[in-house]
Amino acid sequence: MGLGELKHQHSTDNHPLIGLTFSAWWRMLRENRFRVSPVYWRRVVMLTGAAAINSHFKRRERAHEPAIRATEVDAPLFILGHWRSGTTHLHNLLALDRERFAAPTTYQALAPSTFLTTEDRAKRAYADRIPETRPMDNMALGFDLPQEDEFALWAVTTRSPYMAFAFPEQADRYERYLTFEGVPAEEVEEWKEALLWFCRKLTYKHGPRRLVLKSPAHTARIRLLLKLFPDARFIHLHRHPHDVFRSFRHYHDTAAWFSYLQRPDRTRVEDWIIRGYRALHDAYFAQRSLIPEGRLCEVRFEELDRDPVGTVERIYRTLSLDGFEGFQPVLENAVTRQEGYQKNRFEPLEERLRKRLAREWQREFEAWGYDP
Numbered sequence: 001m002g003l004g005e006l007k008h009q010h011s012t013d014n015h016p017l018i019g020l021t022f023s024a025w026w027r028m029l030r031e032n033r034f035r036v037s038p039v040y041w042r043r044v045v046m047l048t049g050a051a052a053i054n055s056h057f058k059r060r061e062r063a064h065e066p067a068i069r070a071t072e073v074d075a076p077l078f079i080l081g082h083w084r085s086g087t088t089h090l091h092n093l094l095a096l097d098r099e100r101f102a103a104p105t106t107y108q109a110l111a112p113s114t115f116l117t118t119e120d121r122a123k124r125a126y127a128d129r130i131p132e133t134r135p136m137d138n139m140a141l142g143f144d145l146p147q148e149d150e151f152a153l154w155a156v157t158t159r160s161p162y163m164a165f166a167f168p169e170q171a172d173r174y175e176r177y178l179t180f181e182g183v184p185a186e187e188v189e190e191w192k193e194a195l196l197w198f199c200r201k202l203t204y205k206h207g208p209r210r211l212v213l214k215s216p217a218h219t220a221r222i223r224l225l226l227k228l229f230p231d232a233r234f235i236h237l238h239r240h241p242h243d244v245f246r247s248f249r250h251y252h253d254t255a256a257w258f259s260y261l262q263r264p265d266r267t268r269v270e271d272w273i274i275r276g277y278r279a280l281h282d283a284y285f286a287q288r289s290l291i292p293e294g295r296l297c298e299v300r301f302e303e304l305d306r307d308p309v310g311t312v313e314r315i316y317r318t319l320s321l322d323g324f325e326g327f328q329p330v331l332e333n334a335v336t337r338q339e340g341y342q343k344n345r346f347e348p349l350e351e352r353l354r355k356r357l358a359r360e361w362q363r364e365f366e367a368w369g370y371d372p
Contacts, residue, residue, distance in 0.1 A: 014130070014258050015043055017166065018050050019111035019155045021058050025051040028158045032167045037263045044261065057114040064116050064204070071200040072208075075229045077101070077319070079214040080222075081237035082280055084247035086301040088148075090237060091214035093312060095146040096334055097327040102206035103146035104198075104213070106130075112152035112198055116205065135255045149198060150215040156194045159187055161217055161276075165259035171272065178276070179220045179283045188224070196228055220283035222290055233319045234291055236284070239301035240370045241277075241361050242354070246346040248273050270353075274360055281364055294320060300368070308335050 020028070025047060029036075036044050077094070081087045095103040107123060108115045123143045131141055154160035161178045164171035180188050199211055218225060225232055252269045288296060297318040304311045309331055316324040349357070358365065358372035365372045 015047060016110060016151055016162075016259055017047060017155055019054060019113065019152075020047065020051045021113050021155075022048075022051040022055040024155065024158055028163075028166070031158075032170060032261075035167075035169065036261045039263065040261045054111070054114055057117050061114055061117045064201075068197070068201050068204050071204045073196070073199045073203050073229075074208065074210045075231035075233070076199065076211040076213050077233045077235070077321075078218055078225060079212065079235050079237070080219040080284070081216060081239075082219065082244055082248075082277060083216045084244050084251065085216070085237045085239040086304055087214050087216060087237055088146075089308075090235065090299070090304060090312075091146045091148075091212065093308060093331060093334065094212045094315075096330055097323070098209075099326065100210060100321070100323055101212040102202060102209040103211065104149055104152065104202055105144050106141065106147040107143040108202065108205070109147035109149060109151040110155070112156055112201070116201070135258065146212075146214070148215045149195070149213050150217050152198050153191065153194055156198070157187075157191050159183075159191050162259070165256055166261045168260065168264040169262050171268075175276070175279070178217055178279060180224060181283075192224060192228055216280070220280050220287075222284070222287040226290055232295070233321075234296045235315055235319075236288070236296065236298045237301055237304070238298070238364070238368050241357055241364055241372075242349055243301075244277070245273060245353070245357060246349060250346065274356070277361060277364075285363070285367075294318070 017025075029044075079087050079091055079094075091103065094101055107119050111118060111122070127143070130143060133141055150160060150162060154162045159177050161174055163174040163177070167174070176183050177191075180191065199213075202211055203209075219236070222234070249269060252266075252273075256264075297315050299311060299315065309328065312331060313324055313328070315321070354372070362372070364370070
């Protein structure tokens with residue numbers, strides 16, 4: 001039994017699907033033939049009760065739907081990059097520019113169907129149940145901090161590669177929702193409509209500011225995103241592949257355990273990470289040329305880590321985003337407060353893994369100039 005399983009297998013309060021409605025929850029269970037490992041039955045009971053409550057509040061929230069559907073959405077700014085590449089750090093920094101940007105909060109991403117009705121009351125009631133930091137690192141976690149929109153899409157559509165974390169026995173089946181290649185057209189349209197609806201709802205809530213959205217999975221969906229938002233802007237973060245692998249492997253032994261409804265096969269983690277990394281970047285390199293000139297800024301994590309203010313200034317300049325001068329003092333103050341932050345430290349990769357990554361991720365090492 002790994003560290004993550006020992007600590008989190010009985011956890012019920014912090015499951016990322018806590019915001020599911022009953023119809024989505026029932027569909028998810030039915031599609032997986034109700035196969036839940038006995039050790040996670042408590043989670044099923046908790047999620048079933050939460051889903052029933054969410055459905056009740058979703059019915060109350062329907063009064064807002066006409067206004068939501070009529071809301072215009074400015075083309076978002078999408079932060080792309082593989083998991084553990086620093087996308088959360090950049091998301092947090094950009095979201096501080098509240099004059100120009102709005103970002104989904106953790107509560108809004110986890111309760112996409114009900115947050116207009118439940119947010120204020122729920123945050124007060126459950127403030128002591130959310131950890132102060134994320135389980136896989138020391139980054140702050142809170143209901144009002146920025147969060148990735150993939151959690152909202154997962155809860156609304158159940159069409160997400162994150163389904164593999166809930167039902168790892170069916171992981172191969174859910175990999176297609178990374179790129180949506182080969183997915184039936186009606187499921188693709190369902191996903192697109194859900195993303196547009198969530199963006200409208202966020203704009204309805206936060207006002208007419210540009211949304212800054214962060215989802216590593218979007219790195220493989222540039223074509224779909226441009227169909228919805230032709231004028232969208234993109235930032236892509238990359239990091240040394242060794243650091244990405246070590247950090248993502250650590251994620252699987254910490255945060256991933258909050259999601260499982262089936263016992264995972266831990267022997268498959270290495271292959272899953274390597275295959276998923278390649279699939280994500282196959283799509284990115286094939287689609288990034290679709291982004292119009294001046295709408296993509298590529299950033300090394302090491303650059304962001306060394307000089308966050310200068311890097312953000314370059315992003316604003318490259319993407320023709322105005323207002324950096326007014327935002328700079330806020331950004332500098334935030335960076336100063338974070339100076340004591342300690343990143344995770346991991347042992348060097350085994351020789352066997354270094355050789356495998358050099359072979360299977362050769363394109364990424366060469367494209368971004370990293371030493372394998």
